[in-house]
Amino acid sequence: MSDKPPIHTSLKTLSISILLFVLLIGLWEFAVRYLQVPAFIVPAPSSMFRALYQGIASGLYVEHVGVTLIEILAGFAIGSSLGLLLGVGIATNRYMAYFLYPYVVVFQSLPKVAIAPLIVLWFGLGITSKIVAGALICFFAVMVNTIAGLRAVEQDRVDLIRSLGGSDFQVFWMLRLPSAMPFIMAGLEIALTFAMIGVIVAEFLGAERGLGMLMQSMNFSMDVAGSFSILVVLAALGLVLNRIIIFARHRLIYWEQPAGARGSEPPDTH
């Protein structure tokens, strides 16, 4: 953490931000027009925004956003729950740790997107394969963080509860779980991004509906402005979901603000 005072959002900073944004877009527009970049390589922002407007106004994007959002949320929920449960199991049970941890290590070193084609093959072009891909890819982040968090407890604290006659369950419930919360929340934050990657990649590989599929079909018809407009939608979606997680983290870990090390919170804003 730096000692510099945070930059407060004031009229002045806000207008500078907006000015910078307009400047960048203007520069982009100018560059595309002046250098005569072909529209199928990089579109001008104006045509990108037009595509965005048309996509939203026609209701086309809304439908696909809905599908993709459900896939992301379902994949995230299922993957995180499993990750949490298995993490707790491995961290608290010696036998589970002994027999399952080797698989964890192997899976961890595997680039998980590489499994996506198989998942689409097994679970088809519908929504299921996307949820499975999202869940599988985000599962490990939560599990590994849960294990690390539950294990990173000072022995003296455990002894404190034990010396009062506390049970294993009390040690877990009153000490290990709250201690692990910052780790778990960091895991969830990463997991959400991973779930999104899993879903989009699976949609690229074959889907009936969804933003990834839409983008893929636009690419095939060289509608690059359309593709860019979908990127904008995806960025907005990711941003909103990330904000929700950060909000939940602040609520759940009210006693500490992790020093920005793991989270993706922008610096110096409060």
Next chain:
Amino acid sequence: MPVANVGDLAPPGQGTGQGTGQGISPSAITVNAVTKRFRVGNDAITALEEVSLDVRRGEFVAIVGPSGCGKSTLLKILTGLFAPSAGDTRIGGTVTTGPRRDIGVVFQSPLLFPWRTVLENVMLPADVQKLNRATHLTRAKELLDLVGLTDFKDRYPKELSGGMQQRVAIARALLHQPAILLMDEPFGALDAMTRERMNVELQRLWRIHNTSILFITHSIPEAVFLASRVVVMTPRPGRVAEILDINLPAKRPLELMNSPEFGAYVARIRSHFGSVGVID
């Protein structure tokens, strides 16, 4: 000076210990020829060898000894977290076989739970032992008053200084009215000034409550200042080198540390470590 009405901290329902073998001597803690070996790989290291000592009811006993002589190990055996390799320990006449509910422990670091407020931290023993909330909440507030932290009861630990945190830890250790208080270098992490102030406060607390305290420290002056008896231990394997009565008044002002009697006790204890060149 806060008014103390926190109730008597003597062990509840503690008459004569059954089967003490110690006659009717009112021992709060008895350590009887305790030996502790740890197995490290193929070697066994002896942390404690034939250690015997006792703490009478309401007595303040300090243990000094070089690092690694087994002081913390002895404390863990007393809490029932470790079993001794030989010998036994008794609390109020009952042989310790596992963790008990009538011991208060203060560790070197405060070990407060950051997600609990100061008051909730003091309430930890009540939560673990599922004791009556209302009565213990009152008691927790009284204890916080006693350690001078009433204004901080709703704060979180990170907002407190090290000395304040350690005072919370002491209040927490007293909440469930333990028969004995075990303290493992509780002020070791504090600066010298805070440490002296804490010593004075602990002495006051002990006089008010008349709790039996076993206090581990690296600091010889601290031991002499606080204790009615000082147990001097040898380097590893830890044995009892000497048990020294400190015949100083119960109420000891800080200036007493400058007196010749005080200096004589310190010198006497230090002579045990002269050749080893340890501590302080």
